[in-house]
Amino acid sequence: MSASEQCIHGQVLASYGSHALVDCEDGENRECSIKGKRLRPVAGDRVSITLADNGGAVIAHIHERESELARQSGGGRHAQVLAANLDTLVVVIAPEPWPEPGIVDRYLAAAEHLGLQALIVLNKIDLTADEEPDWLSEFETLGYGVFRTSAERGTGLDALRARLARHTASLVGQSGVGKSSLLNRLMGEAIARTGEISDRSGEGRHTTTTAFLHRLPGQPGGLIDSPGVRDYHLPPVPPERVPFLFREIREAGSGCRFNNCRHRNEPGCAVMDAVDAGAIAQRRYRSFLRLLEQMETIGERNPGLFPR
Ligand SMILES: Nc1nc2c(ncn2[C@@H]2O[C@H](COP(=O)(O)OP(=O)(O)OP(=O)(O)O)[C@@H](O)[C@H]2O)c(=O)[nH]1
Ligand SMILES: [Zn+2]
Secondary structure (H helix, E strand, O other), X not given: OOOOOEEEEXXXXXXXXXXEEEEXXXXXXXXXXXXXXXXXXXXXXXXXXXXXXXXXXXXXXXXXXXXXXXXXXXXXXXXXXXXXXXOEEEXXXXXXXXXXXXXXXXXXXHHHHHOOEEEEEEOOHHHOOOOOOHHHHXXXXXXXXXXXXXXXXXXXXHHHHHXXXXXXEEEEOEOOOOHHHHHHHHHOOHHHHHHHHHHHOOOOOOOOOOOEEEXXXXXXXXXXXXXXXXXXXXXXXXXXXXXXXXXXXXXXXXXXXXXXXXXXXXXXXXXXXXXXXXXXXXHHHHHHHHHHHHHHHHHHHOOOOOOO
16 A cells, blocks of 8 residues: 555445445445455445545455355355345245245245344235235244235335344345335335435446345445345255254254254154154255255265365
8 A cells, every 4th residue: 555545444335346336434435446356345345445546446355254145156066145244134025926935945044054134025915815825824933024015005114124224134035026126115215315326336226237235324234135036046055054054953953863963864863753743844844855955966066065
């Protein structure tokens, strides 16, 4: 750093590969370039920036992440980080058609893996008079909060807004479930301002290729809007960790005879007993087995990926 350079801190609102929009501690949002080729900032990253006399701003350092939301890439071998330093995962679903609940299991498993709080939002409740599927109440029984909303009609938003206050939460879910609509409603007028800022950088807010951290006025934290996906798969997780990513399996598993029980065919397995007794839902158990097998396959195909 030369004498004329100054260092300040900030948080990345959005990253566009070669540059990023950063909310700086002096209250300004700056478009920054990125030093070197190795730094890959994502929305939510806390960064150090050097400011040059000519007004140029460069991200020089990414601070250690408290959490990172990632998805599988590279045929399962790699993790693509979507956002950093979030504390809450909001899994948005909608009826018509109801999703395959396995995607919700996988998002919730990711949240458990990361130590994030997790909740489910059922949006578009104005669309259906159908009874809710059983799996939704099963999630509630497990302790995951379910919020029922209509972004279109403005229903259920106060409760959700109160739940998310002062948190840094990422809204995730399939394309078209209403994540952006919810975000607009939750943010109220603030969103227009965020939009202007990102448009100035030449990247519209609706560039759905990158996650964007939206600040809630007068609050720490914010809401991270990430591009919709067709499906979600967890980045590589060591298979022996998978039983800990399903709450009820983690709990029941403490009663298994072997402490490295994978709850598949081991003798004295308390998880299989609980499934037989109806205390653990068959559907969730099958979902657990699928995730376990997926991670075992990734491990077999990539020797050394999960060090012993
Ligand atoms: N009926 C009804 N329609 C809604 C509701 N919320 C959103 N929509 C509509 O659903 C469509 C998709 O909404 P978006 O907010 O763009 O969905 P998204 O999840 O952000 O989609 P991606 O950006 O593709 O991930 C739009 O036509 C919205 O108007 C709702 O509560 N009820
Ligand atoms: Zn077991």
